[in-house]
Amino acid sequence: xxxxxxxxxxxxxxxxxxxxxxxxxxxxxxxxxxxxxxxxxxxxxxxxxxxxxxxxxxxxxxxxxxxxxxxxxxxxxxxxxxxxxxxxxxxxxxxxxxxxxxxxxxxxxxxxxxxxxxxxxxxxxxxxxxxxxxxxxxxxxxxxxxxx
Amino acid sequence: xxxxxxxxxxxxxxxxxxxxxxxxxxxxxxxxxxxxxxxxxxxxxxxxxxxxxxxxxxxxxxxx
Numbered sequence: 001x002x003x004x005x006x007x008x009x010x011x012x013x014x015x016x017x018x019x020x021x022x023x024x025x026x027x028x029x030x031x032x033x034x035x036x037x038x039x040x041x042x043x044x045x046x047x048x049x050x051x052x053x054x055x056x057x058x059x060x061x062x063x064x065x066x067x068x069x070x071x072x073x074x075x076x077x078x079x080x081x082x083x084x085x086x087x088x089x090x091x092x093x094x095x096x097x098x099x100x101x102x103x104x105x106x107x108x109x110x111x112x113x114x115x116x117x118x119x120x121x122x123x124x125x126x127x128x129x130x131x132x133x134x135x136x137x138x139x140x141x142x143x144x145x146x147x148x
Numbered sequence: 149x150x151x152x153x154x155x156x157x158x159x160x161x162x163x164x165x166x167x168x169x170x171x172x173x174x175x176x177x178x179x180x181x182x183x184x185x186x187x188x189x190x191x192x193x194x195x196x197x198x199x200x201x202x203x204x205x206x207x208x209x210x211x212x
Binding site: 006007021029036135138145 | 152153158162165166168169172173175176179180182183184187190191194195198201202205
């Protein structure tokens with residue numbers, strides 16, 4: 001998903017006021033840094049699911065669970081927990097697409113998920129069902145930002 | 149399957165979606181800037197080079 005990586009953490013922030021907003025959002029978006037090889041490639045691979053994007057440690061629950069420790073000792077519990085939960089939302093939301101994610105890494109490098117949405121960007125942004133879902137989440141997030 | 153897209157043709161056909169996505173994103177960004185103030189730089193800072201690369205690639209593609 002695209003905007004959901006911002007809107008879902010915002011909705012969580014609306015439900016759980018003790019979360020640290022910035023840590024939640026940074027955690028929820030830092031995984032996207034592994035999109036660089038996709039941006040630099042000359043042409044798309046035959047299978048879009050074969051992209052490096054979303055196939056690195058940045059897109060694993062393990063990564064955020066491990067980072068909890070230095071964040072806890074470096075900052076505080078609220079920031080460490082918010083960062084970890086934010087990261088989890090990214091990985092779990094992403095796992096809804098046809099590629100799935102390495103949810104059990106490092107135990108297994110297999111990609112798991114319900115495979116509900118398409119992974120292909122071009123199909124994704126023009127799918128009416130997905131657009132409606134993302135737009136609804138967006139409106140709820142606007143309300144959270146304006147009200148809280 | 150991976151799609152090879154002609155950006156000009158695709159953009160023309162899906163202008164409504166593109167406009168709506170960009171509008172949703174801009175409203176979200178404005179609200180986030182309003183809430184986070186300078187904290188927004190921590191969030192978007194690492195992605196600024198990515199945005200520059202993306203815009204450069206779109207520009208190249210559109211000039212073809």
